[in-house]
Amino acid sequence: MPSWSAIVTMVVMDHDHLQRAAKDHLWLHFSRHGHYDDHDVPVIVRGEGAYLEDSTGHRVLDGLAGLFVSQLGHGRRDLAAAAAKQAETLAFMPLWSYAHEPAIELAEKVASYAPGDLDRVFFTNSGSEAVETAWKLAKNYYKTVGKPMKHKVISRSIAYHGTTQGALSITGLPGLKQQFEPLVPSTFRVPNTNLYRAPAGTAGPDGADAKAFGRWAADQIEVAILNEGPDTVAAVFLEPVQNAGGCFPPPPGYFDRVREICDEYDVLLVSDEVICAFGRLGTMFGADRFGYQPDIITCAKGITSGYAPLGAMIASERLFEPFGREGAMFAHGYTFGGHPVSTAVGLRNLQVFEEEGVLENVRANEAGFRATLERLLDLPIVGDVRGEGYFYGIELVKDKATKETFDHEESERILYGFVSKRLYDEGLYCRADDRGDPVIQLSPPLICGQEHFDEIEQILRSVLDKASSLI
């Protein structure tokens, strides 16, 4: 039996070794590595329900579901068991001319939930790959039906659609794109639905007419299609609720008008639901929440609650039809797309949604989540609280009356230098982001209830109150 001092030495050595190896060998995604020259890399070692624990034993509430992923929360034995069972039975087989049971069963289940005739499921490994796949399908489809010029894509300003070159080209964040230019040509941006910062005159005389703003924002898609020439535009990529910029829900009537425009000019409506599908908004798909019919849905993340990586593009029968004919093929695929273990986990995940009433839990509690977060509006630094379901953005402002936002130095000092770290230290993992205006993003696991919302609010209140004094 080792002595206590020996155990302490071992733990410290483990900690030091882990830190050294993380700093020397691991390349983190979207991370400023220089920060870790004189700080520890946070190392998360386990999760249970809505909570995460790091290598120092610090426990935090997972206010972001990992990265909009962990719908059912952490530490579920049933999902782990589904993965193990599938790996033992058939660990790998590609979906190239052959099928396997978990992919077939998950495709059937996903199609049964998807709106309208979205009955064809093409599996990928990630959201970016789902977006790539959707754009390639749109281009290829129009070539097969005698409209070969239709290839361009319209998307919204500040929207994030992924990092592969096509998905990044569709992304509306210049700061993420410029260092990789030239990207895939032929993508064009229209305004997003940020009502809080609606351009003067677009939301009625008092700036609060959401319906008028929605009509204006949707009409900008028509303007873009006409500017480019309808014969050249293949698709519009829109999230049900746009994440980047801090949760922009669609104003009333927005998607009805977008659908009308897409029908008029024969442009495909792609609903990018990499975040919004699988319960995030209290419905299986975001399109259901707002009552519109897309031609394609792209999804990933919550399809497995993160117990294995998986994405999918779900297309209408109309789009599949030319590729289902004798001798035809959609010449596209990924070795690991629809991996047996991932699809088995996805299937078990969606069964749990049904057995445990996960969507019902979100719908029963979403009003409480909103009301709890809205309490924060009494803080001078909180300008806007917006979102739907279990998906919210809190916009921070320098001056509430004028909606003045932080400058670069203030964003660095307050958002990254203080708020991000302090939230974690006080027990909340979430994301402070300034890809648009500075926001805190919240997206807790769908198993959460009022006690978690109260905890989130208390930690945010404590940290944002202190942040106010730094302005």
Ligand SMILES: Cc1ncc(COP(=O)(O)O)c(C=O)c1O
């Ligand atoms: C709307 C949207 N599309 C695409 C992606 C890219 O997904 P992934 O990171 O799985 O490639 C994301 C990622 O957050 C997303 O939010």
